[in-house]
Amino acid sequence: MATRTSARSLTERVYVCLRGDILAGRIAPGQKLKPSELSAAHGVSLNVVREALSRLAGERLVRALPQQGFAVIGISVDDLADLTDVRATIETAALRRSVDGGDLVWEAELVAAHHRLAGTPMSDPESPGEISDEWMRAHNAFHQATMAGCNSPRMLEIVAGLGESASIYRYWSQRYGDGHRDIAGEHRGIFEAALARDADLACRLHREHIQRTAEIVINGVSGTERTTPEEN
Amino acid sequence: MATRTSARSLTERVYVCLRGDILAGRIAPGQKLKPSELSAAHGVSLNVVREALSRLAGERLVRALPQQGFAVIGISVDDLADLTDVRATIETAALRRSVDGGDLVWEAELVAAHHRLAGTPMSDPESPGEISDEWMRAHNAFHQATMAGCNSPRMLEIVAGLGESASIYRYWSQRYGDGHRDIAGEHRGIFEAALARDADLACRLHREHIQRTAEIVINGVSGTERTTPEEN
DNA sequence: GGTCAAGAAAAAATCCATATTTGCATAAGA
DNA sequence: TCTTATGCAAATATGGATTTTTTCTTGACC
Numbered sequence: 389m390a391t392r393t394s395a396r397s398l399t400e401r402v403y404v405c406l407r408g409d410i411l412a413g414r415i416a417p418g419q420k421l422k423p424s425e426l427s428a429a430h431g432v433s434l435n436v437v438r439e440a441l442s443r444l445a446g447e448r449l450v451r452a453l454p455q456q457g458f459a460v461i462g463i464s465v466d467d468l469a470d471l472t473d474v475r476a477t478i479e480t481a482a483l484r485r486s487v488d489g490g491d492l493v494w495e496a497e498l499v500a501a502h503h504r505l506a507g508t509p510m511s512d513p514e515s516p517g518e519i520s521d522e523w524m525r526a527h528n529a530f531h532q533a534t535m536a537g538c539n540s541p542r543m544l545e546i547v548a549g550l551g552e553s554a555s556i557y558r559y560w561s562q563r564y565g566d567g568h569r570d571i572a573g574e575h576r577g578i579f580e581a582a583l584a585r586d587a588d589l590a591c592r593l594h595r596e597h598i599q600r601t602a603e604i605v606i607n608g609v610s611g612t613e614r615t616t617p618e619e620n
Numbered sequence: 621m622a623t624r625t626s627a628r629s630l631t632e633r634v635y636v637c638l639r640g641d642i643l644a645g646r647i648a649p650g651q652k653l654k655p656s657e658l659s660a661a662h663g664v665s666l667n668v669v670r671e672a673l674s675r676l677a678g679e680r681l682v683r684a685l686p687q688q689g690f691a692v693i694g695i696s697v698d699d700l701a702d703l704t705d706v707r708a709t710i711e712t713a714a715l716r717r718s719v720d721g722g723d724l725v726w727e728a729e730l731v732a733a734h735h736r737l738a739g740t741p742m743s744d745p746e747s748p749g750e751i752s753d754e755w756m757r758a759h760n761a762f763h764q765a766t767m768a769g770c771n772s773p774r775m776l777e778i779v780a781g782l783g784e785s786a787s788i789y790r791y792w793s794q795r796y797g798d799g800h801r802d803i804a805g806e807h808r809g810i811f812e813a814a815l816a817r818d819a820d821l822a823c824r825l826h827r828e829h830i831q832r833t834a835e836i837v838i839n840g841v842s843g844t845e846r847t848t849p850e851e852n
Numbered sequence: 853g854g855t856c857a858a859g860a861a862a863a864a865a866t867c868c869a870t871a872t873t874t875g876c877a878t879a880a881g882a
Numbered sequence: 883t884c885t886t887a888t889g890c891a892a893a894t895a896t897g898g899a900t901t902t903t904t905t906c907t908t909g910a911c912c
Contacts, residue, residue, distance in 0.1 A: 396686035396874095397894065399674075424864075433896050435667050438866085442631075442671045446678020448777075454628035455902055457865060467774075474774045481709050542699075542706045542785075545680075546778060553774075628902095629866065656892075665868045670894085687874055689893060 398432050403440035405430070410449050410460055411552055412521060413559030418462040421450060449552070461556070465606055468557055472602040475550050479598070480591040482535040482543050487587040490537025495583065501526070501533035502579045506572060524555065530575060534582050534590070554598075561605045569600070630664050635672035637662070642681055642692055643784055644753060645791030650694040653682060681784070693788070697838055700789055704834040707782050711830070712823040714767040714775050719819040722769025727815065733758070733765035734811045738804060756787065762807060766814050766822070786830075793837045801832070 395401035406426070409415045426437045445452040451459050486494065505526040512520040528551050535547055574597050581590035638658070641647045658669045677684040683691050718726065737758040744752040760783050767779055806829050813822035 399894080400686060422864075423866095434865090435670075435867095436895065438667075439671055439674045439894095442674040443678040443684075446675040452675075454632055455865065470772050470774050474772055474778070477713050477775075478710060478778075481713070540702050540706055542702050542782075543709075546706070546710075550774075631866080654892075655894095666894090668867065671866095687893065 399436045399439045399443075402426075402430050402432060402436055403443055406440055407444060407449065410444070411555045411559070412524075413556060415460055417460050417556060417560055419460050421458040421460060423457070447549075463557060463560065468602055468606060471550065471553055471557075472598055475554065475598050476595045478543075478550065479531075479535065479547055480595055482538045482540070482547055483582070483591055483594055484587045485540070485543075486535045486537035487582050487585055487590050489539060490582075494533075494537035497536065498533045498579065498582060501530045502575065505530040505575060510571070519559065524559070528555065530579075531594075534578060534594070554601075557605050558601070569604075574600075631668045631671045631675075634658075634662050634664060634668055635675055638672055639676060639681065642676070643787045643791070644756075645788060647692055649692050649788060649792055651692050653690040653692060655689070679781075695789060695792065700834055700838060703782065703785055703789075704830055707786065707830050708827045710775075710782065711763075711767065711779055712827055714770045714772070714779055715814070715823055715826055716819045717772070717775075718767045718769035719814050719817055719822050721771060722814075726765075726769035729768065730765045730811065730814060733762045734807065737762040737807060742803070751791065756791070760787065762811075763826075766810060766826070786833075789837050790833070801836075806832075 395404060406415075406421075415421070421441060423434050423437045423441070426441075427434050430437065441450055441458045442452065444450040445458065449461055451461060453459065490498075505523075508523045508526045509520065510523045511518055531551065532544070532548065536544065538544065574593065578590055578593045578597065581593055638647075638653075647653070653673060655666050655669045655673065658673075659666050662669065673682055673690045674684065676682040677690065681693055683693060685691065722730075737755075740755045740758045741752065742755045743750060763783065764776070764780065767776065770776065806825065810822055810825045810829065813825055
């Protein structure tokens with residue numbers, strides 16, 4: 389009679405939940421994560437929280453400071469610039485391979501992903517200004533789908549990790565769009581270039597897409613001074 | 621009276637130890653990791669082992685199978701081919717940036733790293749045929765040093781992860797050289813090209829270096845049928 | 853009067869021993 | 883032979899013990 393929540397163990401459940409909270413910015417970057425509070429909130433023991441946090445520490449989503457507990461990974465303008473740079477390099481490489489070598493299955497799933505993204509409203513009608521969870525999922529899935537044809541599990545895993553890091557910035561800044569921007573159009577451009585097997589164009593558009601996003605986020609972050617120190 | 625082993629907590633200590641064992645192939649790829657055995661061997665409680673394993677699971681060095689414990693990441697010829705491909709793409713990108721933009725500090729540390737590598741015997745005199753731990757460390761440090769000038773912490777972290785994955789294959793196959801190969805010369809070539817700021821040459825040599833290594837390992841792995849299934 | 857240091861109390865992190873649940877293997881029954 | 887019960891071993895979860903860090907207080911010194 390287990391719940392069908394696709395979580396076979398308590399640790400797994402807490403891990404997934406915590407991970408979602410971090411990626412969605414429901415827990416602020418840099419914030420301390422107290423096992424006692426979390427265990428109370430989730431109704432589980434200390435050790436299962438501890439284990440979930442350890443796993444997230446391995447993924448670099450939280451930092452483990454010996455004898456000082458855990459904290460969500462911090463954000464900074466420098467890191468965002470670095471992240472964007474790395475994404476531009478690695479993701480275009482993956483995209484190029486994908487566009488050059490993607491098969492029919494890839495095409496079909498890309499079409500599906502774009503259709504889903506295009507049909508998902510960006511902001512929740514009840515809370516305008518905030519990016520909806522659903523849209524963010526569709527958005528990540530779309531970009532992932534463009535590169536899925538590269539036929540390299542490791543590359544896709546790296547790209548997924550980069551995308552997650554970017555998610556934190558996007559969600560946290562909540563300044564994804566600035567009104568003057570046609571995001572749907574940008575996605576359509578990438579989509580059509582990929583389907584047309586124009587790797588150069590797809591890569592150029594993708595690069596511009598992530599760089600433009602980063603610029604807006606940087607303005608949002610630096611404007612409200614949300615930078616957190618990133619000691620090591 | 622704490623030991624100066626730079627491990628402030630038991631979990632940290634076990635984590636580092638386990639990680640080293642995996643990377644050095646002292647624990648075979650695919651092997652199950654029983655918390656009870658490990659806790660007995662290290663003289664600690666179950667939970668600290670569990671926590672260390674969870675962290676390694678986050679790094680994808682071990683797999684966590686719900687209700688079935690943990691196992692070292694498996695190896696396969698397909699994965700090695702993929703890994704090599706990804707390394708060729710990402711590491712050459714990092715290397716190019718490094719060679720193009722590295723400063724004097726980078727140069728100095730690269731010289732030091734190469735000197736250390738050149739002065740370290742590849743195999744232990746008491747166990748010929750096996751790659752010495754010391755050489756492997758110097759080797760990883762050298763390749764890392766060539767790319768350190770790229771001025772991108774995230775890129776270097778990704779590269780480090782790829783290098784660790786490659787370590788597992790190298791150590792496990794124990795067939796790094798085949799006699800006909802001048803590894804020191806290959807390293808010197810990369811080193812000199814980097815110092816001469818010849819990015820194209822450095823990248824070409826680096827690519828050939830890792831591809832040649834992979835070929836030899838693939839022969840070694842497939843020859844002795846050491847492939848482990850990689851279910852997901 | 854203000855600043856800094858030593859010490860005690862509180863809070864938090866870490867660790868352990870044990871209890872509970874789950875999965876696998878063996879064997880009994882149809 | 884196939885299905886179903888049962889026992890054992892392993893994985894997981896819990897509560898509390900122990901150690902470390904942080905905070906707060908007190909008093910000496912500048």
